[in-house]
Amino acid sequence: MEVTPNHTQTVSGWAAMDESGKIVPFVFKRRENGVDDVTIKVKYCGMCHTDLHFIHNDWGITMYPVVPGHEITGVVTKHLCQSPATSLPEVPQHALHKLINVWTTLVMEVTPNHTQTVSGWAAMDESGKIVPFVFKRRENGVDDVTIKVKYCGMCHTDLHFIHNDWGITMYPVVPGHEITGVVTKVGTNVAGFKVGDRVGVGCIAASCLDCEHCRRSEENYCDKVALTYNGIFWDGSITYGGYSGMLVAHKRFVVRIPDTLPLDAAAPLLCAGITVYSPMKQHGMLQADAAGRRLGVVGLGGLGHVAVKFGKAFGLHVTVISTSPAKEREARENLKADNFVVSTDQKQMQAMTRSLDYIIDTVAATHSLGPILELLKVNGKLVLVGAPEKPVELPSFPLIFGKRTVSGSMTGGMKETQEMMDICGEHNITCDIEIVSTDRINDALARLARNDVRYRFVINVGGDSKL
Numbered sequence: 001m002e003v004t005p006n007h008t009q010t011v012s013g014w015a016a017m018d019e020s021g022k023i024v025p026f027v028f029k030r031r032e033n034g035v036d037d038v039t040i041k042v043k044y045c046g047m048c049h050t051d052l053h054f055i056h057n058d059w060g061i062t063m064y065p066v067v068p069g070h071e072i073t074g075v076v077t078k079h080l081c082q083s084p085a086t087s088l089p090e091v092p093q094h095a096l097h098k099l100i101n102v103w104t105t106l107v108m109e110v111t112p113n114h115t116q117t118v119s120g121w122a123a124m125d126e127s128g129k130i131v132p133f134v135f136k137r138r139e140n141g142v143d144d145v146t147i148k149v150k151y152c153g154m155c156h157t158d159l160h161f162i163h164n165d166w167g168i169t170m171y172p173v174v175p176g177h178e179i180t181g182v183v184t185k186v187g188t189n190v191a192g193f194k195v196g197d198r199v200g201v202g203c204i205a206a207s208c209l210d211c212e213h214c215r216r217s218e219e220n221y222c223d224k225v226a227l228t229y230n231g232i233f234w235d236g237s238i239t240y241g242g243y244s245g246m247l248v249a250h251k252r253f254v255v256r257i258p259d260t261l262p263l264d265a266a267a268p269l270l271c272a273g274i275t276v277y278s279p280m281k282q283h284g285m286l287q288a289d290a291a292g293r294r295l296g297v298v299g300l301g302g303l304g305h306v307a308v309k310f311g312k313a314f315g316l317h318v319t320v321i322s323t324s325p326a327k328e329r330e331a332r333e334n335l336k337a338d339n340f341v342v343s344t345d346q347k348q349m350q351a352m353t354r355s356l357d358y359i360i361d362t363v364a365a366t367h368s369l370g371p372i373l374e375l376l377k378v379n380g381k382l383v384l385v386g387a388p389e390k391p392v393e394l395p396s397f398p399l400i401f402g403k404r405t406v407s408g409s410m411t412g413g414m415k416e417t418q419e420m421m422d423i424c425g426e427h428n429i430t431c432d433i434e435i436v437s438t439d440r441i442n443d444a445l446a447r448l449a450r451n452d453v454r455y456r457f458v459i460n461v462g463g464d465s466k467l
């Protein structure tokens with residue numbers, strides 16, 4: 001109730017409280033009937049197999065307690081005319097603006113300290129079109145840092161969310177988790193940052209700060225993690241990302257950008273960089289004794305090209321495994337890749353059998369891991385970071401016959417992100433970027449979807465402007 005003061009109506013229902021899958025009686029609160037709402041007395045509810053998936057957390061995205069049911073029939077008991085909320089201001093609007101106003105009104109009702117108006121860019125539905133979107137952010141709290149956004153990288157994850165590939169998008173979604181900018185305000189409990197500092201924000205907006213993972217600064221694995229967009233923040237509000245002019249971030253989730261790094265080419269390090277750095281470190285690829293070992297990078301996009309750069313900076317022998325022969329020359333000449341294999345060319349693939357110690361797979365589309373696993377030596381390790389919407393094919397024979405391991409990795413923790421950023425500062429590692437103006441976001445997304453970028457689009461949100 002603290003989080004959502006307008007959730008005043010008590011409802012009796014039935015919920016699963018955990019993965020045991022047992023349904024128990026559950027009393028909870030629903031919001032008051034808003035201006036665009038209809039209250040329904042539920043008469044019947046079908047039991048879909050999706051309910052079972054959520055009850056058992058089959059898809060790994062259940063937020064317990066979960067009250068299932070999406071085949072609902074009933075009778076209207078309250079609607080607009082009886083709503084306690086008054087009508088919207090009389091402004092000539094087309095449908096989209098009206099929707100935005102309703103949304104903003106609701107957010108303000110739920111989170112009264114969300115008083116700062118911000119201009120950004122959002123997808124309103126699965127059509128995937130990005131449109132200007134005005135919304136509210138919270139006031140700068142005692143532990144918060146307010147940031148004027150200068151640049152924001154366009155990660156393939158943004159595309160997945162914009163198109164609801166993963167089925168979990170809460171529209172309107174303001175994407176962007178590769179954010180750099182300048183501090184404009186700090187809270188009274190903030191010691192590490194001051195106005196004017198060059199900073200970045202990556203994938204995390206909040207975590208519990210208290211669990212075993214948070215204590216180890218693996219906030220990315222906290223089961224209460226709130227992602228930078230499409231997350232649910234401590235106050236119950238939905239988070240909005242860096243395709244926007246301004247951001248309020250908790251100090252724990254802000255990273256210092258070394259003076260040697262430009263804010264535009266450093267921005268993708270906040271996601272693409274840390275997402276490959278973290279498993280490379282975890283699996284020992286960055287240790288001095290790993291120099292000379294053989295790394296394969298599957299997919300030469302935003303994540304992949306940074307993996308090549310880290311691999312080379314730490315003395316690994318790097319092979320790019322790509323569907324795009326046209327990327328070979330640049331990969332060898334600019335990224336200094338030692339080898340380039342076209343994954344659709346069976347001869348080239350066969351010649352690489354049992355040659356690699358590690359592989360990082362960054363591919364955004366569904367594919368089979370079988371031919372890729374064959375490239376690993378016995379005991380070799382494959383780390384999956386690409387997140388296609390459908391499961392990848394994982395045949396057992398190449399795993400068994402090569403005693404190989406497949407694992408996954410999700411972005412990185414905050415301590416590790418700062419460490420990575422500082423290493424990039426020392427080694428002058430930045431991303432290869434193409435700057436996009438805010439009126440070209442849709443064109444850039446279309447090009448990203450058809451694999452036409454070398455290697456990251458970065459939106460110039462406010463890079464040319466003074467503070």
Ligand SMILES: NC(=O)C1=CN([C@@H]2O[C@H](COP(=O)(O)OP(=O)(O)OC[C@H]3O[C@@H](n4cnc5c(N)ncnc54)[C@H](OP(=O)(O)O)[C@@H]3O)[C@@H](O)[C@H]2O)C=CC1
Nearest residue numbers: 156157299300301302303322323324364365386387410411
């Ligand atoms: N695990 C995590 O924490 C994170 C995961 N991700 C995920 O990683 C994946 C890659 O992200 P990112 O590097 O930004 O994406 P990019 O689009 O920049 O790169 C993906 C690369 O995959 C290869 N590819 C092959 N086939 C396809 C296809 N049909 N569609 C798209 N790509 C294809 C391409 O490389 P080539 O031309 O060489 O074949 C392409 O450049 C995404 O699924 C993203 O959601 C992103 C951030 C964090």
Ligand SMILES: O=C/C=C/c1ccc(O)c(O)c1
Nearest residue numbers: 157177203227228229230387
């Ligand atoms: O695959 C990784 C996805 C990471 C992610 C999803 C949503 C979001 O807001 C993020 O900041 C990161």
